[in-house]
Amino acid sequence: MFEALETGKFLSDKEFERRGAPLRQQLLKTQFELAARDLPVIVVVAGVDGAGKGRLVHRLNVWMDPRGIETNALWMHSDEEESRPYFWRFWRKLPPRGEIGVFLGSWYTRALRTALDKQPDSEWRAHYLKQVNDFERMLIDDGYRIVKLWLHVGRETQRQQLTEEAPQKQQNPRVGADDKLWWKAYPKVLQVAQDIILQTDTGGAPWHLLEAEDRNYREVAAGEALLQAMRDHLQRPGVDRRSSGTVDPTPVPADARQPRVLDTVDCTASLSKDKYRKKLNKYQARLQDLSWRAHRERRSFIAVFEGWDAAGKGSAIRRVTGAIDPRLYHLVQYAAPTDEERAHHYLWRFWRNIERDGRATLFDRSWYGRVLVERVEELASPGEWQRAYNEINLFEEQLVEHGVVLAKFWIHITPEEQLRRFHEREQTPHKQYKITPEDWRNRDKWHDYERAVEDMVAHTSTRHAPWTLVAGNDKRHARIQILKTLCKALDAAL
Amino acid sequence: MFEALETGKFLSDKEFERRGAPLRQQLLKTQFELAARDLPVIVVVAGVDGAGKGRLVHRLNVWMDPRGIETNALWMHSDEEESRPYFWRFWRKLPPRGEIGVFLGSWYTRALRTALDKQPDSEWRAHYLKQVNDFERMLIDDGYRIVKLWLHVGRETQRQQLTEEAPQKQQNPRVGADDKLWWKAYPKVLQVAQDIILQTDTGGAPWHLLEAEDRNYREVAAGEALLQAMRDHLQRPGVDRRSSGTVDPTPVPADARQPRVLDTVDCTASLSKDKYRKKLNKYQARLQDLSWRAHRERRSFIAVFEGWDAAGKGSAIRRVTGAIDPRLYHLVQYAAPTDEERAHHYLWRFWRNIERDGRATLFDRSWYGRVLVERVEELASPGEWQRAYNEINLFEEQLVEHGVVLAKFWIHITPEEQLRRFHEREQTPHKQYKITPEDWRNRDKWHDYERAVEDMVAHTSTRHAPWTLVAGNDKRHARIQILKTLCKALDAAL
Incomplete structure (x- = not known):
């Protein structure tokens, strides 16, 4: 999950200006439209300590009209609050219709704090997060839009942030008293954070996972996510459209090329023919053994293969x-789905092909189509693909709970390598059928796909069902990486 | 919860004919309209054994066009099913768009079966019911309408049903092998059933709780609930309205006067002046002690007062x-709510008045207005008041979890007694201000309010927060019943 949020995204000050100015204007305009239609918005700013949450809240107040924003920084609890049911403190701070309530320190803080407990009570947390979901559902049903921003920084950045800010904090010893605790518990905090995000990443109130190392980048990214959500809110069915005209269609300036999680894949990795032979024999033999053993133990396994066109899925x-x-x-x-498949929920056509215990199912393309091609080609609406992350996680959770060993591969190649392979296909008679005009069209959308893959990894690479990003420029290397990963996963499970 | 489902409702065969004939016609018509618009419906038929679930499913197939209905009786599980994740069996049976899938034996069966376990694992059940909610939410988001019918019969009826049917069952010893187990576990089954209903009575897929002792009544009641839900489905925002015209507005024939849960209140109960004095002194003294003790122990209590106009709430x-x-x-x-209150979720104005630990809050009318006056006067939409049961249960769960002692009173009087009091008010100068034209208007809707009270008790009288139905024709009796109940609740909690 968080590996996709440590890629080094940043914006220069100039770029920040270029994108911040129109963003600000449109945020303000949308804020007024929401106010005119009495539509309320709740913004939750969450994430690890030292990620710049406070500064972001300040920025939102600068960008929008603070008269319509109420900022709630719930970091100390009064005895008035302590002596009532926990959610009372949030109920009394809810914005009225037409206004924006920003929560810095929200109903998520309490769940995240459990990471500091000696023995985190995961049963309690599950129960509490159910209350969180019920709470949000109630507000959504009542016409609220809940925008949840999760700001992530790596451990080192967190340390720096907490150290740099230390001098200010000495003025008030209560602020930051916990910093050291948080920093020490960082790995556990991330585990709990993943748990929280997975359990509360609902269709009605999805999480926006933001890389927060760079201040310029995180503020623009947060602003853009907020703007999009506010615009969606104006469009929701059932909303009174009499007042104030239509939604501003002006797009915000395109995201400049940013480092992506796929950039972390080492595309130079390769394997000599000789070594490849040996390793291929070794891992194929092991996989054969393991698959029989899985069969005897009535365990099934599922491997999902996704990747760029011509990445070598078929041959792997x-x-x-x-x-x-x-x-x-x-x-x-x-x-493409059949008529019968189209008449069902999109997961139906994958559920129907799950093999029984003791057997393997290999998916050449999969349910991830929803958040890849269907997203990029706009075959699914934003609401549909956004809630699909949660639907997919729930689906995979059921597989894993049942005992299925699940491996997911994204085979990555560079655009240059893809071009080389396309040309090769065109020139090799028995490979010509493999290259179509659609492949060239998809290639034009490389940037969009990169973004979709990144969001996919951020939302669905979980402890139970992690993604393996395969270095695919060298096909031999890719195949061995896949076989080895499969063997390891089976070995660990059996 | 179930006390409202054991009142003795029934329909004569003649009445069944009179209401069944138009109902059938309209169900069929609505079925075709849904099919024309590709809207899918899922009907879950659940409840205790011996409640006539099978017969109801048969009836639905007779009333509607069976070509558009797929009935799934999932009572034996194949090894194909056992060897895959649990929900696989339901996924493969989901109806395609435009059709109706009836589930006799559904995802609720497994949860209910835990009542037969020696040590029911409530943590497991909570986790499983979360998966149930996620599953239903996914389908609803995808355009399905889920109609959940819970059929209830009392223990004695269950015994009779299971005995009468025994001869048939001997032909197939596997059917009914569990009957004895279920019957023996009846009280525990009801506890688990309540737990299941509370956790899955969501706004998107609410439960319809039906009294099922009488075959005629339960089938008409189920048919009417289904018809209403199917009509709502045609109206939902975002549904394509191009095809096939508007929804049939023909109302189904009105519900004849049926026994109600309020009929179980013994309105002849009374208390002599003398006894009243003594008891009043006794319980007031006890309540005084208990309220101080609660204060010392930092426990708060909340009492909710609802009831008919002129029932004597104020004086109680x-x-x-x-x-x-x-x-x-x-x-x-x-x-009526203020402007500021109207600009928030309807629960907001109650949350804001919750007193802190160690103090009592007395609510003269309450959050139940949503499912009483707002429902009857159509100030809330059907969707709003239907999901309010769940919202209220979640709210009260948080109160009780926090340690609040909660008591809820409905003060019941007969319509005759109300009339007498209205006249008395009109004739007594210092009481005239208490009687308004609105009281007379409300009185005309007695029948609607009775129904609303019944649904309210069925959905919100829980183990943790039970309703007390107070016999109010005799004011002295009512006051003592209330004081005594409050003392008992506090005594048990402190």
Whole structure:
């Protein structure tokens, strides 16, 4: 999850100006439109300490009209609050219709704090997060829009932030008294954070996961997420449209090329033919053993293959199927849905192909189509693909709970390598069928896909079902990486 | 909860004919309209054994076009199903858009079965019911309407049903093998059932709780609930309205006077002046002690007073406040909401008045207005008051979890007694201000209010926060019943 939020995104001051100015204007305009229509918005600013949450809240107050914003910094609790049911403190701070309530320190703080407990009570947390979901659902049903921003920084940045700010804090010893605790517990905090995000990343109130190392970047990214959500809110069905005209369609300036999680993949990785032979034999033999063992123990496994066009999915899958007895696996390939499939929930066509215990299912493209091609090609609405992260996590949770071993591969190649392969396909008679005009069209949207892959990894790479980003420029390396990962996953589970 | 479902409702065969015929016609018509617009519906038929679930499903197939209905009786599980994640069996049975899927034996069966376990694992059940809610939410977001019918019969009826059907069952020993188990566990089954209903009675997929002793009644009541839900589905925002015209507005014939939960209140109960004096002194003294003790132990208590106009709420409350030190309680009276209150969620104006630990809050009218006056006067939409049951239960759960002692009173009087009191008010100068034209108008809707009270008790009388139905024709009796109940609740909690 968080690996996609430590890629080094930043904006120069000049770029910040270029994008901040129109953003500010449009935020303000949208704020007034929401006010005119009596539509309330709640902004939750959450994340690890030292991620600049306070500064972001300040920025939002600068960018918008503070008369319509109420900022609630709930970091110390009065005895008035302590002596009433916990949510009382939030109920009394809810913004009225037409206004914006910003919560710095929210109903998520209490859940995150459990990371500091000696023995975090995960049953209690599950119960509490259910109350959080119920609370948000109630507000959404009542016409509120809840925008949840999660700001993430790496451990080192957190340390720096907390140290740099230390002098100010000495003026008030109560502020930051916990800093050291938080920093020490950082790995556990991330685990709890992932748990919280997964359990509360609902269709009605999805999380926006933001990389927060760079102040310029995080503020623009947060502002843009907020603007988009506020605009969606104006469009929601059932909202009174009589007043004040239509939604401003002006797009905000495009996101400049930013470092992406895919940039962390080492595309120079390669393997000599010789070494490849040896490793291929070794891992195929191991996979064969393991798949029989899984069969005997009635455990099933599922491998998901996604990746760029021409990344080598097909040939990698063949190396996997080559190692497994045909009686033990089922390979399913997904293109456009059939009529019958279209008449059901989009997950239906994947559920129907789950093999029984003791067998493997290999997915050549998968349910991730919803947040990749369907998102980029606008075959799914923003609401549909945004809530799909949660739907997918719930689906995979059920698989894993049942005992399925799940591995997910994104085979990554560079655009240059893709171009080389496209040309090669065009020039090789028996490969020409593999290259279509659609491949070239998809290539034009490389940037959009990169962004979609990044969000996908951020939202769905979980402890239970992590993504493996495969370095695919060298096909031999890619195949071995996949076989090895599969063997390791099976080995750990059996 | 279930006390409101054991009142003896029934329909004669003639009445069944009179109401069944138009109902059938309209169900069929609505089914075709849903099909024309590709809108899918899921009907869950749940409840205790022996409640006639199978017969109801048969009836629905007779009333509607079985070509558009798929009935899934999931009572035996194949090894195909057992060897996949649990929800796989439901996913593969989901109806495509435009069709109706009836589930006899559904995702609720597994949760209810835990009542037969020696040590029911409530943590597991909470986790499982979260998956149930997530599953339903996913389908609702995708355009499904889920109609959940809970059929209830009392223990004696269950025994008869299971005995009468025994001869048929001998032909197949696997059917009914569990009957005895279920019947023996009946009280525990009801506890688990309440737990299930509370946790899954969501705004998107609310439960319809039906009294099922009488076959005619339960089938008409279920048919009417289904018809209403299907019509609502045609109206939902965002649904394509191009095809097939508007929703049929023909109302189904009115519900004939049926026994109600309020009929179970013994309105002849009374108390002599002498006994009243003694008991009043006794319980007021006890309440005074208990309220101080609660204060010392930092426990708060909340009493909710609802009831018919002229039922004697005011004078009963005065007997309560007369017993408590004014420093220890706050009495809040609710009429129409203020502008500021209207600009928030309807629960906001109650949350704001919750007193702190160690103090009492007395609510003269309360959050139940949502499902009483606002429902009957159509100040809240059906969606709003239907989801309010769940919102109220969640709210009260938080109060009780925090340690609040909660008591809820509905003061019941007969319509004749109300009439007598209205006339008395008109004729007594110092009481004239108490009677307004609105009281007379409300009186005309007695029947609607009765129904609303019944649904309210069915949905919100829980183990943690039960309703007390107060016999109010004799004011002395009512006051003592209230004081006694309050003392008992405090005594048990402190």
